[in-house]
Amino acid sequence: MSVVVQPINCTLKASGESSTDAMIAVVKSAFEDKGAQVEQTIRIASLNIKPGVTSDEGDGDDWPHVREKILAADILLLGTPIWMGQAGSIAKRVMERMDAFLSETDENGRMPSYGKIAVAVIVGNEDGAHGASAQIFQALNDVGWTIPAIGVCYWVGEAMGSTDFKDLDETPEMVAKTARMLASNAAHLAALLKAENYPG
Secondary structure (H helix, E strand, C coil), X not given: XXXXXXXXXXXXCCCCCCHHHHHHHHHHHHHHHCCCEECCCEEHHHCCCCCCCCCCCCCCCCHHHHHHHHHHCCEEEEEEEEECCEECHXXXXXHHHHHHHHHCCCCCCCCCCCCXXXXXXXXXXCXXXXXXXXXXXXXXXXXXXXXXXXXXXEEEXXXXXXXXXXXXXXXXXXXXXXXXXXXXXXXXXXXXXXXXCCCC
């Protein structure tokens, strides 16, 4: 059973090449090798995603369109850089907007994210990948997403260094290996839940 992946790039850059894009590309390739359909990446910084905790914050808010895209997929792939040792502010805004799921339940108490998988990719040239994944997975699980085994693929450069992931000559083997495991586990679990969702 083929599954659909929706990548979300939470780089702080509205345009141009980012290391988050480069890491998403590694995991995208791994998903495609597993037969998954990967949708076009949505770059949040290029949109007007208003602050708030509802699914529509009014005139000019681009979140309703993004929400529709992520809920049409079976797997959410959330990519963020590390800034100041934490997940970036744009990733946090995306997660804050999903707080609305708590009040958007069906007759069985299931949020719209029930039966869907969330995975993350994290890049930075400073420490913080473990802390960022902990933040992301706690927040996403709180609003109904399922996290698979090996649900994060990350790369951090040398402490206090200046090398970016996008500037590496090749993908480090451990990153590629983790990406393959992430894609395999996430696609497998997504297919199971697609066939039979949580009862609620």
